[in-house]
Amino acid sequence: MKRIHWIAIISLVLYACGKKDVISTFFAGFETPANFPQPVYRMADNPVTEAGFILGRKLFYEPRLSRNNTISCGSCHIQSSAFTQHGHDVSHGIDDRLGTRNSPPIMNLAWMPAYMWDGGVFDLDLQPVAPITNHVEMDETIQNVISKLKAHPEYPGLFKQAFGTEDITNARMMKAFSQFMIMCISSNAKYDSVMRRQGGVTFTQQEQAGYALFQQKCSNCHTEPLFSNNSFRNNGLSISAVNDEGRYLATLQPTDRYKFKVPSLRNLAYTAPFMHDGRHLTIMGVLNHYTDNVQQTPNLDPLLQQNGTLGIALTDAEKAQLLAFLNTLNDKTFVTNKLLAEQ
């Protein structure tokens, strides 16, 4: 893992120096960070190559994916916001149409077994089809996208470099997207340095106290080191006007009603607002939800109603400690890594 860390830093330095061919020199492919488990994405079916990654990145920032060539993936997954759409409670797509859910981060997806807030998409290679064809997001067909790419001066050559021939197929396009997306790895927060014992970095007393609280009160769901166990839970949000039933929509199991995927706690400094519908503007708002505002709705998680009490008990001092710890999960190299930016 150390390699990626240093690659990122060296890349930044070199970019700052004005060099342009950083990727060719330093592209190391997909590497599992030392403190991460093995990825769940089927790497063998889609090995990451430099050319595939470059193509995937260009596609990710390609407005031709949308009906009127105005919206790219990067429009709602902005790198400086850890690939979310900062300032929007629900995603804001083509013709100013609004969705019903908050854009989740493109981050550490190789470790995620299902995508979307309800887990309805189980294969990363299938995920991009949803926003491209969704009426309120890009409102385009894959066939039209392929036609546009074939007519483009650069794409046939980029597909040849990535896949051997100039054929632009649906499957190749999806594989290229995946290659870029799984390379969006965030593993260089202070927390990671502490865990990897890098450069003598340690938690402050406040952060350490917050870490202990986190392990005691949060880690059942927000499991290290990805800070989500990828389960689906009802965390006691009040049911909103759109009555989003979450996981139930994907499984039709009554026990899944109002459950949503546990989001990662990495990069919270960049990803506000929070929750599936972006209802909470600040982390403090989220903590206050858990202490004071958990609602008894169908399938409320058992962990949030122990001993006849709703929510999680935290004093103001403990909240401050937790906030200090959560701050150690912010990864500045991730949101500034030029390799992941629009070129």
Next chain:
Amino acid sequence: MRTYIINTLLFAGLFLTIASCKKESTGYQPETMAPLSIEFDNIAGDANLQLSTGNYKNAVGETFSVNLLKYFISNIKVTTSAGTTYTVNPDSSYFLVNESEAATRFANIKVPEGEYSKLSFVLGVDSLRSTMDISKRTGVLDPTGGMDGMYWTWNSGYIFFKMEGASSAVPATVDANQKFRFHVGGFGGYSAPTINNIKTINVDLTAGGVAKVRTGRNANIHLLVDIMKVFNGTTNVSLANNSQIMFSTYSLNVANNYAAMFHHDHTEN
């Protein structure tokens, strides 16, 4: 001992003669592959299905028209009168029947020469293929939209059966244009269980005529597919109450109904 050997040889010779006689009389070469087609001829009760122009009445008395009908047929197997089953290679065993494209009514396959009295297929797409790597799902199975709207992108899975139309029974409060939409799918779930609407259809060809598959011929198993059965069956579907049936538990009723819509009319040999 000598007599025994002679008798054995005689018996063997006799057996071979009989076997070869039988082979000559049927003319089938089971080691040779020959064409077989299965025709999905969509009807509505006792009338041929006419998209948009035909008007039909379901069991609860609602008049409706149909302007779109598509469904997946897969995993075809045929069984000889002697009980030997042949499974078509999975890579060549997926078909999308689309009423508005006449050529798609035929599922064209190759099977060993022989006389087949049983046919089996799946209405839908099996879970293995539903979860396979995207590069292995081409043609009608391309999940990125090649089959035109037969895939749920937000909840990865094929729509097995799609029928849309219009009826004055559909409340205008539900759909301003009084359209009904039945989109039925659900392969049972990938990591968590959910509805399973995969239906295996078994058809006995004995009464309507066995399929005699030989090189140089094109046997055609002609099935009549009665869309009235989608509405009428164990559950009588009312468009007044259920006009937009998609990924829902109610779709189980529709799938149970349409599993009975295939009837073997005859075989052209």
